[in-house]
Amino acid sequence: MTERLPRFDASTATPEQKAVLDEILSGPRGNLNGPFLGWIHSPELAQQAQRLGAFCRYRTGLPLRLSELAILVTAARWQAQAEWYIHYPIALEAGVVQADAEAIRSGQQPSFADPDDALIYAFASELYDTKRVSDATYAAAVARFGHEVTINLVGLLGYYALVAMTLNVFGMRAEGQVTLPFAQ
Structure with missing residues (x-):
């Protein structure tokens, strides 16, 4: 997995570690x-993190395509090898256009056909680039998704x-990952 952390051995896990593992595996x-x-x-x-993650991934109120698009924007901005590797095929299966995903991966501006995709990309990009979201982009997100889902989008990105x-x-890679989507 990584040389920065000790190898985890489930046979010597504490009761707290076992509880976390059981909850993740049964979720x-x-x-x-x-x-x-x-x-x-x-x-x-x-x-705490895995519970937040389950909410952010499955219950934000966004369609899966838009959640996965936001995850790809995050993975590309952080050049998170495993995050991209895990979520790229999920995003494509959920309907993210491959050319748009590739543009995101390579740091280019995608040419979205769907206005919702463009809005999610703009919101995430503004937040990552400026540490803020403009009034216009915020208003568009609230008009399209409502306050609750917009708040959930911020949570998903975080x-x-x-x-x-x-x-x-920790230099972690996805299970079975042998290729890297971003240069090291």
Whole structure:
């Protein structure tokens, strides 16, 4: 997994670590791919983060395509190898256009056909680039998605930035990952 963290051995896991693992494996993810084997060294953080992640991934009120698009923007901005590797095929299956995903990966401006895709990209890009969202972009997001979903979008972007930071700091790769989408 990584040389920065001790290898996790489930046979010697603490009760707190086992509880986290059981909850992740019995939940909608069903696997430990991603930051979880890093977070498991801090079971309380792992438990809180994985619960937030389940909400951000599955219950924001955004269609899966838009959630996955926001995740790809985050993965590209952080150049998070595993995050992109895991979410790229999910995003394509959810309807993100491959050419748009490739433009995002390579740091280019996508030419979105769908206005919702363009809005999610603009919102995420403004937030990452300027650490703010303009009044116009904010108003467009609230008009399209409402306040609650817009708040949830901010949470999704923040959560996946946490995932990206974790993956990058600890040099984590996805299960089976042999190629890197971003130059090292």
